[in-house]
Amino acid sequence: MRKGDGEEEEEQVVNPWEVSAGKGGIDYDKLVDQFGCQRLDAALVDRVARLTGRQPHCFLRRGLFFAHRDFNDILDLYEKGEKFYLYTGRGPSSEALHLGHLVPFMFTKYLQEAFKVPLVIQLTDDEKFYWKDLTVEETKRLARENAKDIIACGFDVEKTFIFSDFGYIGGAFYEKMARVAKCVTKNKAVGIFGFSSEDHLGKYSFPPVQAVPSFPSSFPHLFAGQDQLRCLIPCAIDQDPYFRMTRDVAPRIGYQKPSLIESRFFPALQGENTKMSASDANSAIYVTDSAKEIKTKVNKYAFSGGQDSIELHRQLGANLDVDVPIKYLNFFLEDDDELEHIKKEYKEGRMLTGEVKQRLIAVLSEMVARHQRARALVTEEMVDAFMAVRPLPNMFC
C-alpha cells in the first residue's frame, strides 16, 4: 500500500510467518471475514459450559479464543456421546517459550480435561529448519526442549502423543502427506501462503506436513480403524491458512474436515501491534524469567494506557484498549470479579498504572514460578514416554 502524507494506513498482514497490525492494532473482525471463519459467540460458550458441566476456560469466557470453524459440529457429536481428538502444535524455533506460546497449550489442556479426549501435539522442527537459519540437529534439540515446557503444562501422558516431524514422519503419515500434496497445486499454495519463486522447495513441501495430523489415520498406533474420527484444532488464528487448505483437501481424500477454535494473538509488552517475538527478549516475558526480570520488564516495557500525570489520570482514567497490563491480566488473572474490579477502578482513574502492574507482576511471577517448578520435574524419561509411538488405551476415559 502506498504510504501517502498524513493518511498512511498500513494493511494488516496475518499469516503463519508474519503478523503485522494495521494502525489501530489487529482488526480481528476483518480477519474473521477475510479468512471466512466463524465468530465464537456467547451462545456457543454457554453450550460448552452446559455440555462439559464446568465453567469454560477464561480464554473462552473472555473472547480470547474468538473464532472457529465447525466447532458446533464437534459439540453436536460430543452431545451424542461420540468421540473426537485434539491436535495442536508448535514450531520449535527458540529455547525458551514466552507466555504467548503457552496460551494454546493451556487452552488445549483445558479442552482435553473438559471433553476427556486424546491429543496429538506436533513439533514442526522441519518447518523451523525451512524458515529459520537453524541446522536440522538444532531444530531437533529445540523440539525436545520445547516438549519439556509443553509437558510442564500438565498434559496427561495416557491421552497425549507428542511427536516431532523429523522423528515421526514416515509410513502412514508420509502417505497422507503425499495424498494432500497431490491435491494442492503450486498456484493454490502461492495463493494461500504467498510463497515466492525464490522460496525453496522445503517451503513448498511443508503445508501437507502440518495438514495431515488432522487425519486420524496418520496415527495408526492411536486411531486404527477410526478413519472418520473428527479432529478439533486449537490454535492462534495465524495458523488458519494451513487448515483452510486442509479443510479443502479433506473430503477429496476421504476424511472429515478438521474443526478449529482460534485465538487472538498474545500482545508484546510494547503493545498490541504484533505477536510477541521470541527474538526480542524485552518484548516478552519468558517462562525462564526470574521474578526480578518479570518485575523489571513489566515496569519498564509494558505499554500503559494510563495518563501522563497522576492528576490527569485521576481525572481521565486509563485507556484499557491499549493498556498491556490489562491485556495480560485478561489472559492470566483467573478471578473474573477481581479482573472486572481492576478494570473499572483503572478506567475511572482510581487505580494507577503502577498498582495494576504490581498485580500483574504478582500474577505472572506466580504463574512462571509454577511453570518452572513443573518444568524442573520433567525428566528425559518423561519426554520419551510422551513421544513414544504407542497405543493410548485410556485416551477416551
Added chain:
Amino acid sequence: MRKGDGEEEEEQVVNPWEVSAGKGGIDYDKLVDQFGCQRLDAALVDRVARLTGRQPHCFLRRGLFFAHRDFNDILDLYEKGEKFYLYTGRGPSSEALHLGHLVPFMFTKYLQEAFKVPLVIQLTDDEKFYWKDLTVEETKRLARENAKDIIACGFDVEKTFIFSDFGYIGGAFYEKMARVAKCVTKNKAVGIFGFSSEDHLGKYSFPPVQAVPSFPSSFPHLFAGQDQLRCLIPCAIDQDPYFRMTRDVAPRIGYQKPSLIESRFFPALQGENTKMSASDANSAIYVTDSAKEIKTKVNKYAFSGGQDSIELHRQLGANLDVDVPIKYLNFFLEDDDELEHIKKEYKEGRMLTGEVKQRLIAVLSEMVARHQRARALVTEEMVDAFMAVRPLPNMFC
C-alpha cells in the same frame, strides 16, 4: 517449435517424464552437450577392464552406457583400494517390466559383481503416485511386484538393500530430504524439471526424494560413520536432471557429489524415436511374454532396416542404423563375434530380415524364459529379506 511446410524439425525433449526424439532419432551427442555430462570413451572402458580384471559388460563395450559424470573419480578411488556404493532405482508404474526396464538392473548387477560393492535400489512409489492416476495402495503393490523382477535379475541379498519410498522414508532419510529441499529454489526446480504453476505440491516435493539416496547417511543401517563414501549411479540418461540437481546441492550440505554412468534408451519395437512404452503392449517385449508372443511381436512389429524385396535387399543390404532387430541384438546377443558376423552379413544383403529376426526371437525367448524361471523362485520372504532395514556386514566383500 513452429511446424513450417517442408522443413519441419521437432526438437528433442528428454526429461524424466518425456523422451521425444527429433526427426533422426535421439541425438545423444547433443544430449551430452546439453546436459553437460561427459562421453564414456574407449580408454575409460579399457580402464574398467584392467581394474576389474574381467571383460566389461557388453552394454559398456558397445557404448550403450555412453555418458558419465566423474566415473573416472570412482575408478581412481577403486584403484587406491577405497570403497563406494551403487544406487539405482525404478518408478513402479506398471505390473510387468519390459526389456528396457531390465537394462539398468542387468548393468548394475554387473557393476556390483565386478567391483564387489553394496547397492541400494529405490522404488519411487511416491513419484508414480504423484505423476500417474494411481492410488497409494496400488503404487505400493506395484513396488513390491517390481521388486520381485529386480531380485530375479540375480542381485546378492548380502550386498543389496531394496526400499520403497512409502515404506522407508523417515528418520535420517527425511532429514536429508529437508536439507536438499532447502537448497533448491522453486525457480531452480522449474528450470531443471519444467514444473508448471498448475502442477501440484507433490511434484515440487519429489526431487529431493530421488536425490538423497546419493548420500550415504540416508542409510544409517548401512553406512554409519561413512558420510564421505562415494556413490555411483547407473541409470538411463533421462534421469540426469535429478542428479544434476543433486550434484549441485551435495557440496553445500557436506556430501560428495554422486558419480553417474548413463545409458541410451532401449528402443520401442517400432523404432528408435522413443523409449519403449509400458502402456502400449505392442511397443515392447515384456518379461511376462510367452515365446509365442515374442515371436509374433518381433515378426510383426520390429521395424526392419531391410529392403522391400529380396532382390533389392541382396543388392543394397540392410540399413542397420534404423533396424530394430539389430539394435536389440546389440543389447542382448552377448557373443561379439556372432553379432559382428550378423551385422556384416545383414548389411551386405546376404542375410535377410527374417533370418535376423529368427536369431533375435531365439535370444529374447531364452532371456525372457530365464527371467521367468528366476522370477518364479522369488518368494515373499525373499522380498522381505531384500527390503529389511538391516546392516549388510559382507557388503564390501
